[in-house]
Amino acid sequence: AETASRVQDVTAWEAGARLTSKHAEGLVQLDNGVKVPPSGWKCSRCDLTSNLWMNLTDGTILCGRRYFDGSGGNNHAVDHFDETKYPLAVKLGTITPEGGDVYSYDEDDMVIDPKLPQHLAHFGINIAVMEKTDKTMTELELDINLKFEWDAIQESGSALTPLYGPGYTGLENLGNTCYMNSTLQVLFTIPDFQERYFPKARQIFEKAPADPTGDFDAQMAKVAVGLLSGNYSKPPAEAAPTVSTEKLSTEEKKKFLEKHSQPGIPPRVFKSLVGKGHSEFSSMRQQDAQEFFLYFLTLIDRQARTNASEANPADCFKFEVEERLQCMQSRKVRYGRRDETLLALPVPIEASTNVEEVAAFEAKKLAIEASGKKVDSKEVVRPSIPFSACLEAFATPEEVSDFLSPATGAKGVAKKTTRFVSFPDYLMVQAKKFYLDPTWVPKKLDALLQVPDELDLSSLRAKGLQEGEEELPSGDAAAAKGESAFQIDESMVVQLASMGFDVEGCKRAVFNTKNSGVEAAMNWVLEHMGDPDFSQPFLPPGEKSTTSQPEPDEDSIAMVSSMGFERHQAIRALKETSNDVQRAVDWIFSHADEMDTDQAPAAASSAPTGPKYRDGEGKYRLVAFISHMGSSSLCGHYVCHILKDGRWVIFNDSKVATSEKPPRDMAYLYLFRRI
Numbered sequence: 001a002e003t004a005s006r007v008q009d010v011t012a013w014e015a016g017a018r019l020t021s022k023h024a025e026g027l028v029q030l031d032n033g034v035k036v037p038p039s040g041w042k043c044s045r046c047d048l049t050s051n052l053w054m055n056l057t058d059g060t061i062l063c064g065r066r067y068f069d070g071s072g073g074n075n076h077a078v079d080h081f082d083e084t085k086y087p088l089a090v091k092l093g094t095i096t097p098e099g100g101d102v103y104s105y106d107e108d109d110m111v112i113d114p115k116l117p118q119h120l121a122h123f124g125i126n127i128a129v130m131e132k133t134d135k136t137m138t139e140l141e142l143d144i145n146l147k148f149e150w151d152a153i154q155e156s157g158s159a160l161t162p163l164y165g166p167g168y169t170g171l172e173n174l175g176n177t178c179y180m181n182s183t184l185q186v187l188f189t190i191p192d193f194q195e196r197y198f199p200k201a202r203q204i205f206e207k208a209p210a211d212p213t214g215d216f217d218a219q220m221a222k223v224a225v226g227l228l229s230g231n232y233s234k235p236p237a238e239a240a241p242t243v244s245t246e247k248l249s250t251e252e253k254k255k256f257l258e259k260h261s262q263p264g265i266p267p268r269v270f271k272s273l274v275g276k277g278h279s280e281f282s283s284m285r286q287q288d289a290q291e292f293f294l295y296f297l298t299l300i301d302r303q304a305r306t307n308a309s310e311a312n313p314a315d316c317f318k319f320e321v322e323e324r325l326q327c328m329q330s331r332k333v334r335y336g337r338r339d340e341t342l343l344a345l346p347v348p349i350e351a352s353t354n355v356e357e358v359a360a361f362e363a364k365k366l367a368i369e370a371s372g373k374k375v376d377s378k379e380v381v382r383p384s385i386p387f388s389a390c391l392e393a394f395a396t397p398e399e400v401s402d403f404l405s406p407a408t409g410a411k412g413v414a415k416k417t418t419r420f421v422s423f424p425d426y427l428m429v430q431a432k433k434f435y436l437d438p439t440w441v442p443k444k445l446d447a448l449l450q451v452p453d454e455l456d457l458s459s460l461r462a463k464g465l466q467e468g469e470e471e472l473p474s475g476d477a478a479a480a481k482g483e484s485a486f487q488i489d490e491s492m493v494v495q496l497a498s499m500g501f502d503v504e505g506c507k508r509a510v511f512n513t514k515n516s517g518v519e520a521a522m523n524w525v526l527e528h529m530g531d532p533d534f535s536q537p538f539l540p541p542g543e544k545s546t547t548s549q550p551e552p553d554e555d556s557i558a559m560v561s562s563m564g565f566e567r568h569q570a571i572r573a574l575k576e577t578s579n580d581v582q583r584a585v586d587w588i589f590s591h592a593d594e595m596d597t598d599q600a601p602a603a604a605s606s607a608p609t610g611p612k613y614r615d616g617e618g619k620y621r622l623v624a625f626i627s628h629m630g631s632s633s634l635c636g637h638y639v640c641h642i643l644k645d646g647r648w649v650i651f652n653d654s655k656v657a658t659s660e661k662p663p664r665d666m667a668y669l670y671l672f673r674r675i
Contacts, residue, residue, distance in 0.1 A: 021104045021111035023087045027056060027119060034059035035124035039133075041092050045076040051133065052093070053077040053103070057086035059123040061561070064091070066369065081105035089112060093134025095120065097127060161658040166230035167644060170264035170654035177271060178653055179289040182626045182640040183296065184267070185651045188227050188670055189624060189642050190315035190426060197224035216303045218524070219270045226265040233656070264654025274299060286527075287636050290342070290430045290628050295530040297341050305585060314613050317341040317428060320421035322462035327414050327472060330407035334466055334472040336675075337421060343394075344430045344527070347445055351389035359379050383447040384665070390431065390449070394461060395419070402515050404487075414514075419462035422615035429455075429670040433628075437470055445630055448665040455672055457618035488540075489515040501525055502535040502567045511540060533587060536577070552579050560584050620672035628668045641667075 036059055038641015039446045041052050043063040049062040051073045062080050063073030077089055090113070102113040116245040138190060165574050167189070171181040187193050197204070201221040208218035226232055274296065275282035297314045304312035316343055323332045352358065357513060360379035367419040368375050395417070403414035433445040465471065488510050495518050496506035508528070509521040526533060528553060552574035560570035573584035623643045641662045646658035664670075 008239075018110050018112050021088060021102070021107060021113055023104060023106065024111070024113045024115055024590060027113075027115070027117065030058045031055065032058060035062065038125065038130065042074070043076055045079075052134075053089040053091050054118045054123070055080060055084075055086050056088040056090060056102075058084070061092065062089075075230050077095050078105065079138040088119075090116065090120070091134065092133060094130050095125070095127060097130065100130075100324075119320050132247075151520040163649060163658060164230075164233045164235045165227055166233075167655045168649070169230070169233035170651065170656050171225045171227075172266040172563065173653040174266060174268060174271060175284050176286045177267075177437040177447050178638040179287045180267070180274075180290050181653065182638040183293050184223060185227070185640050186624045186626060186642060186669075187296075188224060190313070190316060190642065192230060192311070192425075194224065196311060196313045197221045197230045200227050213269050215271060215272065216299065217307075220326050223267060223270055226267075232265050237575060251317055260616075275647050279397070286635055288434070289628070290344075291526065291529070293521075293669070294342060294527070302582075302586065311478045312612070315423040315614065318613055319424040319427070319615075320613055322419050322421050322464070324417045324419070325404065325414055325472070326397075326416075327405040328408055329405055329410070329412040330472070331479065332407050332470045332472040333465070342428045342612060344389040344432055346393040346432050346602075347385060347447060347449070348393045349383055349385065349445065349447060351358075351383050351393075352383035352447070353386050354381065354480055358383050361424055384450060385447055386450045387452060391457070391460075400516050402513050404514075420457065420460050420618065421462045422613040423457065423461075423618040423674060425614050425616070425674050427620055427672045427674070428569065429672065431668055431670070433502050433668060444628070449667070451622065451664045451670060452665070453622055454675070455620040455622070457620070461618060491523055491643075492518050496521055501529075504536060504538045505529070505534040507538040508534065511538070533577075551575075556581050556584070560588075565674075616674050619675045622664065623673045624668040624671040625662075625664055625667035627663065627666055638668075 022205060034464040041054075042049050043052060046063060048063040052061055053064050054061050060080060062077040063075075064077050065075055066072045081087070081089075081313050085106070087104050087106040088111075089103050090103070094101040099112075100118060102116060103109075104109055105318065120127050126530045157496050159248065170186060171177075172182065181579035197217070197220045203222060204217050204221040205212070208215045212218040272282075278295070280287055281292065292431070295316070297317065300314040300396055301312065304314070318339060318473055320337055321340050323336045323338065325336070326332070358381050361379070365375050366381075397415040397417045400414040400416055402411050404411050405414070431449055433447070435443055435445060488507055492510045492515065493506045496509060497503045499522075504526060505528070506521070509524040513520040513524050552571055556574050556579055557567060557570045560573060561567055565573075565585075570584065574581070575586045577587050624640060626638055626640045628636055639650060641648050641650050641659055641664070643649075648662040650657055650662075
């Protein structure tokens with residue numbers, strides 16, 4: 001039987017919910033007399049006896065695809081589909097009374113076949129008595145990814161020493177919650193988060209309602225006590241030895257850590273609360289750690305607005321950036337500012353420093369695969385890219401095509417550059433390794449980054465409008481001169497909406513990326529899905545709604561006003577958000593500039609203020625990073641490494657141990673602390 005940890009690992013690598021095949025309901029099955037025995041299978045075209053698939057139309061048994069590491073089959077099942085177009089096949093050895101792995105070659109994906117028992121019975125297979133004898137596709141993906149990445153991230157050959165005590169407490173994986181666990185571990189090493197929730201935990205608990213399961217501060221304090229008190233991270237009676245893992249297999253390493261590791265705290269109520277109302281984070285599917293980080297900060301901001309007397313720990317991440325847009329026809333410029341909590345850096349694969357080595361490996365790999373042998377995982381050569389190249393790509397002006405210039409009234413090219421107005425205490429950096437392939441399937445760039453211990457971003461400080469520069473006219477001024485307004489490319493909106501995103505959010509994406517392409521708009525969507533007004537009806541700046549807005553009721557006005565806002569601010573926000581109190585509060589803070597310009601009887605000082613920036617020098621030191629194992633953000637596993645007490649420590653869900661060779665070159669998110 002499979003161990004509980006193995007079942008949990010497989011669950012953590014599950015690539016989201018499978019869809020029912022369009023071929024399942026009306027699948028044609030041939031009456032060819034084929035009866036398949038319950039065991040003893042072999043490929044009908046070669047001698048392979050593993051990784052076998054039975055076509056559900058004609059009962060032919062064939063071997064599966066050859067994997068990228070050289071293992072697997074000889075592609076005979078795929079060849080059979082190309083010849084016959086029979087779409088569905090089930091993997092023999094994965095069939096149990098609960099089902100089995102079904103693949104649709106036509107839909108090019110793992111699918112659900114609701115009629116699998118009937119389809120198997122057609123060829124004499126009784127699903128009720130079948131037992132699992134082979135690995136499922138999820139297990140194979142897990143093993144392959146572990147083989148190529150686990151040794152590096154788990155530091156094969158290093159000494160593993162489990163750690164215990166305050167700040168060294170693990171978090172139990174509840175099933176696909178490694179992204180949340182890694183993010184929480186990193187956040188609670190920051191003094192702002194520790195001081196906000198740990199020393200004040202008793203007071204927070206005393207003020208919590210009778211049912212604290214829905215109280216954000218109470219749940220945050222509960223996590224803080226769990227991670228920082230040391231009460232849940234005590235060494236076992238038998239002292240854990242320091243063991244070299246060089247000669248241990250992946251499974252042996254896991255068993256060693258399980259034997260000597262703490263159980264970890266299970267953040268079930270916390271997970272339920274923070275995911276409430278969110279279609280993805282409320283599910284048990286794998287998520288993107290970067291998206292969760294941004295979403296989680298919005299929750300903290302929202303809670304901080306209701307308790308202005310307490311410091312907002314999210315302020316340590318906030319910084320302001322300046323966008324300079326230059327019309328290349330008129331040479332005029334426009335400056336704008338926006339708030340950020342994360343720096344997303346492109347990963348320019350063309351800047352790799354080992355191009356020849358990678359090319360030589362790819363050629364060698366093809367030759368090895370052609371001979372039917374496996375590629376040794378230790379010989380894999382990945383592109384290696386200097387971190388400075390990522391910063392240079394970020395600093396390079398971005399070309400905006402089809403820019404409708406308010407100065408000329410004609411479409412042309414503009415160039416956009418981004419610089420720092422302020423530098424935060426803590427800078428979270430995302431290496432943009434995830435991307436969409438030409439078929440819009442999420443993939444991960446398999447590359448290494450040469451990340452330094454220290455970082456100097458001083459040269460990226462914004463300078464503002466320079467002497468001799470002439471500003472572009474505003475949109476209103478252009479309209480007054482009879483110039484046409486910017487027109488959203490509706491075809492791009494349709495493409496984005498067809499992927500399941502909200503239409504209004506898609507309009508915002510296309511507008512904010514100035515029709516520069518679906519890929520740019522998609523990136524904007526992924527970065528702003530958590531915005532409070534993402535799904536609200538979109539109106540370009542300067543346009544007025546033609547629909548009547550409902551008058552807010554007095555109870556809602558009173559509730560918003562009780563949070564420190566003026567009556568006229570509350571009324572406008574409620575109108576903009578269809579009388580939704582919580583969204584109205586978010587709307588006020590995200591439209592602070594507009595609210596400041598409103599005529600109001602109250603003093604200007606009462607208007608809501610924007611984020612608080614803690615500016616300083618742009619010099620940083622790396623203090624933590626979060627790594628991802630897997631082929632895309634929809635599957636895989638996250639762990640984090642944190643610099644604590646002068647040493648690197650790995651946090652892998654409930655397992656906490658020393659780290660001798662922290663694999664920073666394979667990370668996805670990097671946390672830098674200002675020096």
